[in-house]
Amino acid sequence: MSTSTLNEKGKRIHPHKFLLWVAMGSICMMFAGLTSAYIVKRNQSNFLEFSLPLVFWYSTLVILASSLSIQLAVKSFKAREMSRYRILITITAILGVGFAALQTMGFMNLESHGIHLTGPKSNASASFILIIVGLHALHVLGGVVSLLVMFLKAYFSTTKNYSSIPIEVVSIYWHFVDVLWLYLLVFFIWIR
Amino acid sequence: MSNEAVLQAESAIATHHEAHGEHHDHHHQETFISKYVFSMDHKMIAKQFLITGMVWAVIGGLMSVLFRLQLGYPDTSFPWLEDLLGKFWAEKGHITAQGYYALVTTHGTVLVFFVLTAGLSGTFANFLIPLQVGARDMASPFMNMLSYWFFFAASIVMVSSIFVETGPFSGGWTAYPPLSALGDASPGSKTGMDLWLVAMALFVVSSLLGGLNYIATVLNMRTKGMSMTRLPLTIWALFFTAVLGVLSFPVLLSGFILLIFDRNFGTSFYLSDIFLTTTNTALPNEGGSAILFQHLFWFLGHPEVYIILLPAMGMVSEILSVNSRKPIFGYMAMIGSLFAIAILAFLVWAHHMFVTGLNPFLGSIFVLLTLLIAVPSAIKVFNWLTTLWRGNIRFTPAMMFAIGFVSLFISGGLTGIWLGNSALDIHLHDTYFVIAHFHIVMGVASMFGMFAGVYHWYPKMYGRYLNTSLGYIHFWITMIGAYLIFWPMHYEGLAGMPRRYYDYSIWESFKNFGELNRFISTVAMIVFAAQILFIANFFYSIWKGRKVTTLNPYGSNTLEWTTPINPGHGNWVGEIPEVHRWPYDYGKDGKEYTSQTTPVGADESHH
Numbered sequence: 056m057s058t059s060t061l062n063e064k065g066k067r068i069h070p071h072k073f074l075l076w077v078a079m080g081s082i083c084m085m086f087a088g089l090t091s092a093y094i095v096k097r098n099q100s101n102f103l104e105f106s107l108p109l110v111f112w113y114s115t116l117v118i119l120a121s122s123l124s125i126q127l128a129v130k131s132f133k134a135r136e137m138s139r140y141r142i143l144i145t146i147t148a149i150l151g152v153g154f155a156a157l158q159t160m161g162f163m164n165l166e167s168h169g170i171h172l173t174g175p176k177s178n179a180s181a182s183f184i185l186i187i188v189g190l191h192a193l194h195v196l197g198g199v200v201s202l203l204v205m206f207l208k209a210y211f212s213t214t215k216n217y218s219s220i221p222i223e224v225v226s227i228y229w230h231f232v233d234v235l236w237l238y239l240l241v242f243f244i245w246i247r
Numbered sequence: 248m249s250n251e252a253v254l255q256a257e258s259a260i261a262t263h264h265e266a267h268g269e270h271h272d273h274h275h276q277e278t279f280i281s282k283y284v285f286s287m288d289h290k291m292i293a294k295q296f297l298i299t300g301m302v303w304a305v306i307g308g309l310m311s312v313l314f315r316l317q318l319g320y321p322d323t324s325f326p327w328l329e330d331l332l333g334k335f336w337a338e339k340g341h342i343t344a345q346g347y348y349a350l351v352t353t354h355g356t357v358l359v360f361f362v363l364t365a366g367l368s369g370t371f372a373n374f375l376i377p378l379q380v381g382a383r384d385m386a387s388p389f390m391n392m393l394s395y396w397f398f399f400a401a402s403i404v405m406v407s408s409i410f411v412e413t414g415p416f417s418g419g420w421t422a423y424p425p426l427s428a429l430g431d432a433s434p435g436s437k438t439g440m441d442l443w444l445v446a447m448a449l450f451v452v453s454s455l456l457g458g459l460n461y462i463a464t465v466l467n468m469r470t471k472g473m474s475m476t477r478l479p480l481t482i483w484a485l486f487f488t489a490v491l492g493v494l495s496f497p498v499l500l501s502g503f504i505l506l507i508f509d510r511n512f513g514t515s516f517y518l519s520d521i522f523l524t525t526t527n528t529a530l531p532n533e534g535g536s537a538i539l540f541q542h543l544f545w546f547l548g549h550p551e552v553y554i555i556l557l558p559a560m561g562m563v564s565e566i567l568s569v570n571s572r573k574p575i576f577g578y579m580a581m582i583g584s585l586f587a588i589a590i591l592a593f594l595v596w597a598h599h600m601f602v603t604g605l606n607p608f609l610g611s612i613f614v615l616l617t618l619l620i621a622v623p624s625a626i627k628v629f630n631w632l633t634t635l636w637r638g639n640i641r642f643t644p645a646m647m648f649a650i651g652f653v654s655l656f657i658s659g660g661l662t663g664i665w666l667g668n669s670a671l672d673i674h675l676h677d678t679y680f681v682i683a684h685f686h687i688v689m690g691v692a693s694m695f696g697m698f699a700g701v702y703h704w705y706p707k708m709y710g711r712y713l714n715t716s717l718g719y720i721h722f723w724i725t726m727i728g729a730y731l732i733f734w735p736m737h738y739e740g741l742a743g744m745p746r747r748y749y750d751y752s753i754w755e756s757f758k759n760f761g762e763l764n765r766f767i768s769t770v771a772m773i774v775f776a777a778q779i780l781f782i783a784n785f786f787y788s789i790w791k792g793r794k795v796t797t798l799n800p801y802g803s804n805t806l807e808w809t810t811p812i813n814p815g816h817g818n819w820v821g822e823i824p825e826v827h828r829w830p831y832d833y834g835k836d837g838k839e840y841t842s843q844t845t846p847v848g849a850d851e852s853h854h
Contacts, residue, residue, distance in 0.1 A: 067467070070386040074463045077493060081455055085497030088546065092505065092539055096516070101534030173512035175531040182514040186504060 069220050072227065079231050082194065086187065086235065090242055093183045097246065103178035107243055108164040111188075114157035115240060118195070121150035122233045125226045132222050141209050144202050144222075147229070151199040155192040162188075184243070191239060195232050201225050277816075285396075287388035288816040292395050293374035294708060297701070299395075299402060300366020301782060306406075307357035312775050314350040317342040319768025321752045321761075335414055344749045348417035349435050351747065353409065355420030356443070358690065360450055361405065363555040365398050367697050368492075371558055372461045372485040374704065378807035379479050381470025381824065383817045386463035390456050397453035401446045408442035416443040419747065421544055424517035424537050428509040431526050444507055451500045454492050461489035470806070472826035476582075477843065479805050479830045480575060483582050484561020487589040488554050495550040495593070502543030509535070516540075538603055545596035552689045553592040557585065559696020560627060560656075563649040565830075566703050567631055569803050570646040571638025572839060574831035577630040584623030591620050601669040602676045610669040617667035624660055628653065639834075643801075644718030645703035651726045652695040658730075659688025662737065677747070680740025683733045691729045698725075701785070706800055710813045711792030717784040721777055728774035735763050802840045804830045809844055 068076075096102060128143035162172055162185060171177040172185040205222060286292060313336075316325070324340030331337075336346035373391065377384055385391045408415040417435025418426035422443070430437045465478070465486045478486075505516040509532075517540045518532035568575040575581060597605055597613040605613075631653045640646065662684040665671050675681060698721075705713050744757050751757040751764065799808040806826070810818050824844040832841040836851070 070463050070467045073467050074386055074390070074459050077459050077462050078455075081459065081493045081497050084494050085501050088498035088501040088543060089505075092501070092516075092543060095539055095542065096536065099534065099536055173508065173514055175513045177514050179515050179534055182508060182516065186508060190504070 103180040108161045110161040117154045125229045148202040158192045289373045296369030303361040310350045310354040315768040315771045319765040321750045349414045368558045382468035385460045394456035401449035405446040411438045413437045415439040451496045458489040458492040470823045477829045480564040481561040484557045488557045491550040495547040499547035545599045549596040550592040555693045559693045562700040563652045566649040570641045573638045576633040584626040587623040601672040645699045647722045648695045648699035655692040678740035679736040683736035706795045713788045721781045724777035731770045
């Protein structure tokens with residue numbers, strides 16, 4: 056008998072899901088690069104210390120709620136409750152945009168307290184917050200765009216698609232950016 | 248259940264065939280646009296990468312000819328240069344200093360990223376992975392197409408930087424700040440640098456999209472029976488290349504993002520206490536560290552040299568085995584050494600930074616890790632030589648280039664042991680010794696891998712052969728030329744001649760190398776001319792070359808030779824063949840070769 060291979064196993068991961076997992080590894084490396092640059096920089100001179108704005112805690116609640124709503128969306132998709140599904144992904148997308156808006160408020164909050172994120176008076180410690188948190192928010196907005204595509208598909212597509220793979224892929228990504236944010240929050244609290 | 252079945256089953260439950268239409272290529276019409284321009288066929292995308300890479304190779308090579316002209320003939324005036332290139336590049340028939348640095352920088356960037364990364368793994372990962380693992384296409388053909396078009400966009404931006412008034416970026420391909428971060432630092436740091444950063448960001452996106460696909464395809468899309476240990480070594484090498492790229496390019500991108508903020512938004516990640524004499528101002532930036540960029544850059548930069556080298560290693564392994572009519576020696580050792588190189592690639596970046604004030608204790612750890620790479624490298628060399636040993640060798644042009652690769656890898660690798668030593672590096676750092684080392688071991692060797700791949704798989708790509716006689720001429724001129732160019736540079740470097748200088752004739756210590764520099768420049772021009780010969784051969788043969796008449800012209804075991812001579816989108820007519828054995832059964836049981844699709848006979852042992 057030939058050796059059993061991956062192909063012959065009954066259950067296999069869908070290629071698109073697998074692609075996502077590799078991509079998430081790649082995104083992790085980018086944030087690993089940035090956070091380790093932060094650690095290196097922090098150990099050098101002239102690193103401003105300040106506490107994180109309270110808004111970042113609110114945004115944490117928002118993104119946690121959005122993770123919950125997208126999970127429910129997947130569940131209702133699988134149960135073919137399409138109207139519920141549409142409402143839930145809409146809520147998720149709005150929460151995603153809300154999250155990005157709250158992060159932006161956090162930046163403005165810092166600026167208003169005289170902690171400059173950019174410009175000649177800025178300190179690298181604040182600029183890092185802008186770049187790391189900002190890049191993360193961009194990744195969340197990328198998730199919102201894909202939700203928008205799903206939403207339009209759910210409304211306007213002339214074909215009925217019963218495959219739950221696309222929404223599962225988006226939901227895995229959504230949970231990923233959620234966990235990534237929790238990591239960043241803990242990182243910024245811990246390493247100040 | 249094969250992957251195809253997974254995808255097919257899925258489209259079967261969808262009431263429409265739209266979602267996975269690419270698997271039903273027999274039914275739908277292909278237009279010129281969908282076939283040649285926005286193609287989702289991995290074979291066409293591979294050809295797009297290859298030809299774009301070749302255009303870049305000519306541009307980058309021509310640049311090296313131009314700056315070698317300056318290095319070889321610093322006192323001679325070439326008035327036609329000014330007519331041809333204009334005042335910025337060549338004033339009064341001399342390459343200008345600014346032009347020289349722009350040429351060197353662009354040559355480096357283009358050759359490392361656009362030719363030897365996109366042109367090499369872009370071409371062969373796209374072409375070989377689906378064909379050799381037995382897949383109809385990549386995991387996501389659409390992302391694959393995007394990967395090429397991001398590369399194309401990056402190319403356009405990079406080309407356009409050559410034509411801006413202040414010239415392209417001129418601070419070296421490593422783009423160290425502050426030269427890269429301050430527009431006022433030099434003419435090349437102005438618009439040229441902005442375009443450089445945009446081009447590189449697009450390039451990183453392209454590499455990531457490509458790399459994700461390569462990994463997913465190798466792990467998920469193999470045909471029935473194709474276990475990981477039955478993969479040809481080309482696929483293993485391309486797989487590790489993709490892993491390296493996917494894990495290291497994002498770090499480079501994060502370094503670039505910080506650089507963009509330093510350039511455009513006044514942050515101080517890399518800048519501190521700078522006084523600019525060009526504008527007579529002291530900059531407000533404080534607390535930045537230029538070394539931080541070097542860490543982020545070389546964390547990509549070192550894996551990058553393996554991203555360049557591993558595909559060449561994989562293709563050479565395959566070509567050596569096929570043309571020696573012998574199984575590859577030490578298949579598992581080959582995989583193990585690829586794996587070891589991939590791991591070590593991430594742990595040695597600071598050997599580029601021995602003289603940046605790195606803690607000597609830390610330096611000694613990086614010396615140890617760097618020298619450890621000699622072990623897997625030596626295993627590979629040993630296995631290539633033992634594969635050749637007593638083989639029934641067919642000296643095709645591809646085989647010549649593959650053997651040439653082994654030769655270059657040995658002679659370039661040995662000097663790596665010198666440079667990996669932090670004490671020797673104090674003397675050798677930033678000299679021509681470094682240039683000689685990395686050009687031989689990474690530049691020319693990988694080019695040889697690429698040539699070997701093109702000569703070997705050309706019949707599969709275009710259904711025609713390249714002209715063999717021109718191939719031999721191309722090989723010998725390039726092989727001898729490469730050594731004549733780079734061997735003398737070791738000597739110059741040991742004598743202390745620094746790299747990146749514009750004119751050595753004004754230095755008392757380096758004046759005596761004038762003749763040698765002229766010799767190197769002359770050979771460089773001859774070698775460049777030989778590459779034009781190759782390109783002529785390449786394009787002539789697409790339309791006029793000798794036609795391939797048999798399915799398997801080399802008597803090769805791998806799956807790509809079971810496809811039709813001119814495979815359509817989907818590669819195999821009918822079902823994808825099942826694999827029963829490893830790809831290196833050459834000369835087994837008295838048979839010259841045994842294809843992977845041949846079932847294991849009753850008299851054979853377990854595979």
